[in-house]
Amino acid sequence: MDSPHAIGFYVSSALSVGGGIAVAFLGTRTRRALALLVAGVGVAGVDASLSAGFAAAVVLVSFAACAALLARPDLRAVEWATASGWRQAGSLSAALLFVALAYAAYRGAFAHVTFNGGELGTAAVGRLLFAHDTLATEAVGALVLVCLVTVTIAWRMRERGQR
């Protein structure tokens, strides 16, 4: 990987991790959605610097859609009934998860290959998605359709209940 790609990788990494931490700490819904969008731009940049341009485009669209769903002003907050001790224990568990994953990445001995794919790789990924793993692709597409229909029905039920 040459220097411009490496610089892009590190800048995108900082964006994605910073946006992810901001999602946890920002107060208002609009700011959280904006932070999620920034994190999505970072993740897409990391994917693009790893020569996965098609995956980067899909990730960007997915994060933008998630941010748009979570930024709706008519969503009502639903409080968890958890004590602060459990939240702090969960936060410590997240930190321990990072330490364990980072240790596994640092101690792992990986073999290297020369990558001969293109920058976008759309042809190879398309062959995998629509020829090799067609059933998985259709299953994921059906899952997205069912979930979006479910959220639409839930919204319509709530609107009828408000009338």
Added chain:
Amino acid sequence: MTVGLVAVLFVAAALVAAGAFAMVWRRDAVAALAGIPLMFGGAGVAFAGVARFSARAAAAGAPPTTRIVIGVSGPPLGQEAAVLFAVVALAAVAFGIALSVRAAITSSPDRETRR
């Protein structure tokens, strides 16, 4: 300046941990849903990194301490996994919002607050 698989896996681990932290830290269930795409995004970054740096090496069955160089990389299965993870993250967020809307309908009005 260069980037290796270890740096990619560090970023992926940080993203997964940040998503898990966002999910457990927020009291609001809708706000906690924002951690889901972060966790799936981190997993996707790890898969894309493996596809970029060591796809065919694992298939060659080399010992884990051997550094080998093969001219042709394998099919980008990791990129495919990253694409599928991104789509599944969107589905999970949509389903979580549907559940929270349903919970807001059935819960009492004094527990519903706009944020």
